[in-house]
Amino acid sequence: MNGVIPPVCTPMTPDGEVDAASLVRLVDHLLAGGVDALFVLGSSSEVAYLTDAQRAVVLDTVAGHVAGQVPVLAGVIDMTTPRMLEHAAVARAKGADALVATAPFYTRTHPVEIRTHFRILAGKSGLPVYAYDLPVSVHTKLTADLLLELASEGVLAGVKDSSGDDGGLREVILRRQAGFSVLTGSEVTVDAALWMGADGVVPGLGNVDPSGYVSLYRAARQGDWEAARAEQERLVRLFEIVRVGGRRMGGSSSGLGAFKAALHLRGVIDHPTTALPQVPLDADEIGRVGKLLAAAGLL
Template sequence: MTNAATLSGVIPPVCTPLTPDHEVDTASLTRLVDHLLDGGVDGLFILGSSSEVAFLPDGHRRTVLDTVIGHVAGQVPVLAGVIDMTAPRVVDHVRVAVEAGANGLVATAPFYTRTHPAEIAIHFRTIAARSDVPVYAYDLPVSVHSKLSADLLLELADEGVLAGLKDSSGDEGGLREVLLRRRERDLSSFAVLTGSELTVDSALWMGADGVVPGLGNVDPHGYVRLYQAASRGDWDAARTEQERLFQLFQLVHVGGPHMGRSSSALGAFKAALYLRGVIAHPTTALPQIPLDADDIARVKDHLSKAALI
């Protein structure tokens, strides 16, 4: 992958299977990669939010990089998250990911520190200057507390700093603005990917290039069908598939009020993969609260209704 124009389609953010003692379960991870490739995905994104990157020590990150990139062996592009608080820390992750053979890097704005848009621009310029592969911005204001504006993103795209965007902001109007400004500035090589599982059909209709869906770990075939229907202009089929996936996505709420929303969602994805026989354990990283037996039983009900087990 040499430019953003090739980055499109379904690119799931790969979960990180863990053993009961919280080591990376590499056997399960390779099975998960095969499950996604068998589903027809167009690329993989490792070490993002669905990968529990914020919880993984550096050694675990390197194990994920080496396992996935080695197993994929060039079949599809592999994007690696280099997510950390500030540019000097991110640059360390850049070096490791590039050495491991990542085809592209994904970074958020700085976090913990309070930053100005001019400092966010310096952050991305610093990362890109240290990378021999394309850099993609990850717009995640719920965690980073900074919203990446269309003007900033496309200014950096025009400079050659950013190759694309993963938009997990939940701001559909903001996504449309990026797509409109991209067209106005003739920056068609700047890839725009939605991170929403629930509005993929509308994002593709607006002109987005693809989707990075956490639920795609559980049902990659469904998102591939959705993307293919949209690609051929069959919007009725795309909407039907999106509505089916919308119903399946309700499994993320099984944890209810006794754990955080992220713990519930990531736990549900892993429980679904465990129930489908893809990974050996549904373990989530500490200090997340694990799903209990009743929660997992509700995940199983959702999978049964979706005819996935």
């Protein structure tokens, strides 16, 4: 797996249900931007806030609408292996091409348990599994030794690295064998990750500006690092939208609220609603998102 793989936001109606019509428009917006695959039910999809029924609506809507145009990766993120296996069975039935899974969480897990978890998930799901390295939420860092051992067994097809550990990312890239895909989850250091040898990017901001990340990726693949850096710097300035909520709310409320506000301002989704109990952006904060969009040439 390589290229630009945005973690698709989940548009919602004002009463908190999945807005399938807006989700279809968002998928079309991403495909028109030239993305290489779609990742649903990840952090930017607000997966932690969705019911199982809402997860199913997202999978049905996206996989059904994409209809094989690009691969669809489905997050099966949950606290335990048995629950992730249930999500994996649903994802496979609804047409997902691969799974994205964290280590188990809530209880702290030993590396032996994490290895067992991924082996069971890969063995029983029948789909390629990508590890999601997200220590800020899972409280476990997936080490290079663990990832590459599981890759050598054929358990893992790749990793989405959202750890913020650039040294660890580089170690995985340097030591991996052919066929193991390394994807960065950082919006703001994509050019550096690609220069190190990463295969692609999974950027939440890619919902807002998919063509920007596609341009960055293509410039890097062509060896035009000056163009890649210039596009990355434009996207870094646009990424300031995630901070408009300031200290009035948590980072998730501010960041996901900003992505949805931007998509609403761009006419892609009907409502900027985020799932409870996240704090919504106010009119002034949404206005600041609009100014940053305009500065980036998106309004």
